Amino acid sequence: MSTNASKKAFQEAQELIPGGVNSPVRAFKSVGGTPIFISEGQGAYLTDVDGNKYVDFVQSWGPLIFGHRDEGIEAAVIEAVKHGLSFGAPTEAETELAKLVVSFFDSIDKVRFVSSGTEAVMSAIRLARGFTHRDDIVKFTGCYHGHSDALLVEAGSGAVTFGNPSSPGVPADFTKHTLLAEYNNIESVKKCFADSNDIACVIIEPIAGNMGFVPADKEFLLELRKLCDDNGTLLIFDEVMSGFRATLNGAESITGVIPDMLTLGKVIGGGMPVGAFGARAEIMAELSPDGPVYQAGTLSGNPVAMAAGFASLSKLKQNARVMAVLETRAKRLVSGMSSAAAEQGITMQTDVRGSMFGFFFNEKPVKNFADAVKSDAGLYAAFHAGMLSEGFYFACSLYETGFISTAITDEMIEQTINAASKVFKAIKNG
């Protein structure tokens, strides 16, 4: 398999774009090698600029639950384009998508659309602070909530609860209101509440997908809900990734824990840039122009993006069974791969929720970020490279999640397992 055209494209890109990419993980730094440059996607497959074809388990990092170039979504986008790309004035498409989004969740009465998950979370935090008139927030190590300053806080600095910025360019003053707790560890959250009586909100990925795939324990979320209630603190579920991916009706539908606010992204735009945040009416009433908390966006609610989102979510709504089908495939994939690994003496930890799957090369179950970092990164890199050369595109970092799209057939799952078996054997035989 030649990847010469990708190598050349990467070299050229690096001259003009830092690291050759517009989002860092794409650069393959954590697995080594050269990123594959894509020429097109179709159904379950990606084709690169050298003409190689891959079964895609990344799906643009989540959005493409119906695979590449879904006919309904593509037609909706083309139709919208014919009416104009952007107006900066309200359209009925926004209300239609809002109605559909709200219909999926018990927790939200109203929703505001933005253009990315980062913006959704950043705005939700501002609204939580405005609503509660408090400054501090709690986040969990290993959870990712986009790259806004206050949320870009080092994962894993266990002892101190007040966070340090994880990137130069973020003043320490900007993160001094961000308290860190450990995922699935309620005592660490209690410590935050002991340290501060000014906590506006606790934000969590209830089904975490950014430290590898680590769903929260139901009991932990129940206790978290109670702690927030006892302290007048809002609970925000960041479901930018898990929304419409792990279940159709949010983590609230499988845990019974209802958040005060919800952030969404990825699938909600069907492949176009859309994010959203929602809450019950009383909270949303504080948002501009109804209330004093300011938030805006020139391209927010963009008509082409709304059309893609509406086509994607209405197809999900009409095919409510689809998540169970995807879950069966995801379960077969991880159980098949871990049996193949076990045959070579390699231990895998796996988990699945709906169309999301994850695996760690780790001797012990992974409950938080500290567990996740004990996984075998070298083994993941070898697995990734081996699968790529067999024609299977997995996330280029072990701290990511895998996604099944409806275009991935049972037969492709079996092919993937067979390829994994071959790759594990090759790894073991050095």
Ligand SMILES: *Cc1c(COP(=O)(O)O)cnc(C)c1O
């Ligand atoms: C992807 C993601 C974000 C950020 O969304 P962008 O669209 O990349 O800005 C925020 N939160 C979670 C849970 C995510 O997975």
